Amino acid sequence: MENKVFKFGGASIADHKMIENIRSIIESYGEDKIVVVISAMGKVTNALEQVAQKYIDADKEKPLLDLMQETIDKHLQEAIALGINTEKLKLQYESYISDSQELLDLIDNTHQAMVYDQIVSLGELFSTTMVEMYLSESGLNSTWLDVRGIIKSDGNYKDATVDYATSVPHIRTKISELFSDSQYIITQGFISGSDTAYTTTLGREGSDYTAAIFAYALDAEELTIWKDVPGILTADPRRFENVELLSKLSYKEAIEMTYYGATVIHPKTIRPIQNKSIKLHVRSYINPSEDGTIISDQGLPNYPPIVVVQDNRLLLHITTKDFTFIAENHLSLIFSTLDMHRIKMSVMRNTAISFTLVIKNPGKPQLQKFMSDLGDNFSFDVYDNLQLITIRYAQQPLIDSLTKNKVILFEERMKSTIQLVVRPALELKEKK
Ligand code: ASP
Numbered sequence: 433m434e435n436k437v438f439k440f441g442g443a444s445i446a447d448h449k450m451i452e453n454i455r456s457i458i459e460s461y462g463e464d465k466i467v468v469v470i471s472a473m474g475k476v477t478n479a480l481e482q483v484a485q486k487y488i489d490a491d492k493e494k495p496l497l498d499l500m501q502e503t504i505d506k507h508l509q510e511a512i513a514l515g516i517n518t519e520k521l522k523l524q525y526e527s528y529i530s531d532s533q534e535l536l537d538l539i540d541n542t543h544q545a546m547v548y549d550q551i552v553s554l555g556e557l558f559s560t561t562m563v564e565m566y567l568s569e570s571g572l573n574s575t576w577l578d579v580r581g582i583i584k585s586d587g588n589y590k591d592a593t594v595d596y597a598t599s600v601p602h603i604r605t606k607i608s609e610l611f612s613d614s615q616y617i618i619t620q621g622f623i624s625g626s627d628t629a630y631t632t633t634l635g636r637e638g639s640d641y642t643a644a645i646f647a648y649a650l651d652a653e654e655l656t657i658w659k660d661v662p663g664i665l666t667a668d669p670r671r672f673e674n675v676e677l678l679s680k681l682s683y684k685e686a687i688e689m690t691y692y693g694a695t696v697i698h699p700k701t702i703r704p705i706q707n708k709s710i711k712l713h714v715r716s717y718i719n720p721s722e723d724g725t726i727i728s729d730q731g732l733p734n735y736p737p738i739v740v741v742q743d744n745r746l747l748l749h750i751t752t753k754d755f756t757f758i759a760e761n762h763l764s765l766i767f768s769t770l771d772m773h774r775i776k777m778s779v780m781r782n783t784a785i786s787f788t789l790v791i792k793n794p795g796k797p798q799l800q801k802f803m804s805d806l807g808d809n810f811s812f813d814v815y816d817n818l819q820l821i822t823i824r825y826a827q828q829p830l831i832d833s834l835t836k837n838k839v840i841l842f843e844e845r846m847k848s849t850i851q852l853v854v855r856p857a858l859e860l861k862e863k864k
Pocket residue numbers: 441442471472477478555621622635636637638639640
């Protein structure tokens with residue numbers, strides 16, 4: 433079965449014009465059968481995170497439907513502009529909400545991650561239902577698929593792990609059945625089904641990963657991720673001038689880039705497609721005729737410098753109070769405590785009596801909790817508001833220009849990668 437998998441993210445369906453654009457992109461592929469994986473409309477997931485918090489805070493005093501009005505209205509407004517049957521759409525939305533409500537009624541609000549998933553997943557159900565209705569009503573042969581029936585995960589809410597052994601055969605059977613009468617299958621990214629009736633999610637920005645799972649299961653000829661940028665660039669164009677498009681990238685380079693924090697594709701996306709040598713095409717939905725970036729076994733012979741910047745980093749310097757050596761037992765305690773708090777490390781280094789690590793700032797309360805869970809044998813120095821700059825294939829003038837007027841707190845050099853943890857230098861105030 434040769435077919436294509438496309439993924440469209442939140443920005444690409446942010447309003448009715450964008451949704452019309454998706455229609456014209458998929459139509460331009462003629463007779464091709466396409467699985468279209470879609471995330472929630474732009475900003476909706478963030479809004480639903482707040483709804484989930486409000487639902488938890490209201491302690492079951494407020495029905496979910498009341499808290500969802502704004503989100504429903506936002507979708508209906510675009511639906512009106514698309515000219516689709518909004519009555520039918522509204523009923524469908526209400527039925528998704530009442531399904532979630534029924535499940536929420538059976539659990540205690542202390543299961544926060546579980547509550548979160550039942551609410552935040554509505555974003556993808558809403559967006560895909562609207563897009564599919566529009567495609568069908570405007571004459572395309574499409575069908576809507578509830579991904580939760582075929583992508584199965586464990587019960588680790590908010591960051592579920594996909595069970596490939598169960599999901600892959602489900603995906604194959606269901607997709608080939610649906611393709612026998614439909615040309616386009618519209619389904620949700622980011623969400624999955626646990627082995628109970630409860631919905632799980634795969635972690636923020638997880639739709640790319642969903643699309644990769646489909647490509648893997650279907651042995652797709654290609655996976656295309658449609659973005660608001662021309663492809664994968666040498667740096668974030670919102671931050672830097674003169675960024676360059678990387679026309680080709682090896683799987684390995686793509687994994688390295690996402691590991692170092694490049695957000696253009698989700699870090700988990702590459703592995704499944706690399707496994708089967710499926711090409712990943714990252715290209716612009718704004719200029720769909722441009723080539724974009726192809727990620728495959730074959731990268732560029734020479735890469736230009738690639739820069740990834742991460743803000744809001746925190747450097748934590750951990751010392752043993754009795755000045756004993758930092759040994760394996762200390763390290764394993766530090767690692768397991770990090771894992772327990774789900775704090776991910778970006779860079780680390782150990783010396784005889786200290787261990788330094790750089791993490792995304794988890795916020796004061798969580799940091800305090802982390803430090804107290806490590807116990808009394810350690811003392812801590814904390815430096816926050818830092819930037820972590822990673823440069824691959826760096827050249828000295830570039831390093832100099834990126835660190836100008838900055839204090840370098842930490843530096844790590846490996847073969848083709850330099851990582852710098854920096855903070856703005858003190859500057860003299862101009863005299864008045
Ligand atoms: N809608 C989800 C999010 O905003 C998943 C995704 O966009 O990939 O995180």
